[in-house]
Amino acid sequence: KIAVITNIDEDHLDHFRNIEEIRELFRRYIVSLPDDGLVVACGDCPTLGSLVREVGRRCITYGLQDGNRVRAEDIVLFEFGSKFRVTLNGQDICQITLNVPGVHNIYNALAALSVANHLQLPLERVSAILANFCGAQRRFELKGKANGIMVVDDYAHHPTEIRATLAAARTGAFKRVVSVFQPHRYSRTKKLANSFGQSFGDSDLTIITDVYGAGEDPVPGVSGKTILDSLLSFSPRAQVAYLPRTRTIVDYLLESVEDGDLILTMGAGDIWTVAEEIITISTSSRFWA
Structure with missing residues (x-):
């Protein structure tokens, strides 16, 4: 009876033609809820916010902006966390400390708190559970440290996710954020090329690999270089490299990174193997001795 919707974005374009089609699917989903159902929605997402107002179902909105019933202030x-107070209709209800990084995790916590408060669960207990949550696999997952270099892996494969993950990385006191992105699906790469090109502003050095097809046939003219070209069109001075092969990426990183850097691998394919290989090699006597 409770539907939590965190955002509506242009994704899964191998199944949907455009954002309007995605929005319509969510509209049908909300309408299908029972009369006594509840929608818990991020009010800071323009597409979602307008939809819940249009449908008119019982709803609790959460977010950072004015107008939301549940807010973080x-x-x-x-580094690797945040703290904030939570208000309901302008009144303080609890203090939260998170041990997972980034503003996107604050949004996730607000969604959970909104549901918990609606169910009249003790917020002191909910706050303690959130504080003890250390994240999910492949979501800003710390793979290891070696000689002052930190290696983190994340499942981010959509422009919105990439921006959120890099923003989270920026909360750390790293000398540089070195990101390695593996595009996922030719259809997504083609349709969101412009958005991808504007997603790496918080990356000091960006490495783009070839596309992980995930079962799709290659599309002529679409590759990892499609995103690199888009990135350079928006940020001509960006430090970027197109390295299609995994082995080349590992060698490049081992020669390029410095003490104090963060290596951040991102993608829904097998890019996590690069993060693990870097840790394996870097802890041997061959490198960074």
């Missing part, structure tokens, strides 16, 4: 971001 006085946010303090730190």
Whole structure:
């Protein structure tokens, strides 16, 4: 009876033609809820916010902006975490400390708190559970550290996710954020090329691999270089490299990274193997001795 919707974005374009078709699917989903159902929705997402107002079902909105029933205020971001106070209709209801990084995790916590409060669960207990949550596999997952280099892997494969993950990385005191992105699906790469090109502003050095097809046939003229070209069209001075082969990426990183850098691998394919190989090699006597 409770539907939590975090956002509506242009994704899964191998199944949907455009954002309007995606929005219509969510509209039908909300309408299908029972009369006593509840929608818990991120009010900061313009597409979602307009939809819940249009449908008119019982709804609790959460977010950072004015107008949401549940809000996070006085946010303090730190490496691998945050703290903030939560208000309901302008009144303080609890203080939260998270041990997962990024503003996107604050949004996730607000969604969980909105449901918990509606169900009249003790918020002191909910706050303690959130504080003890250390993240999910492949979501800003720390793979290891070696000689001052930190290696993190994330499942981010959509422009919105990439921006959120890089913003989270920026909360750390790293000398540089070195990102390695493996595009996922030719259809997504082609249709969202412009958005991808504008997603790496928080990356000091960006490496783009070839596309992980995920069962799709290659599309002529579409490759990892499609995203690299888009990135350079928006940021001509960006430090970028197109390295299609995994082995080349590992060698490049081992020669390029410095003490204090963060290596961040991103993608829904097998790019996580690069992160693991870097840790395996870097802890041997061959490199960074």
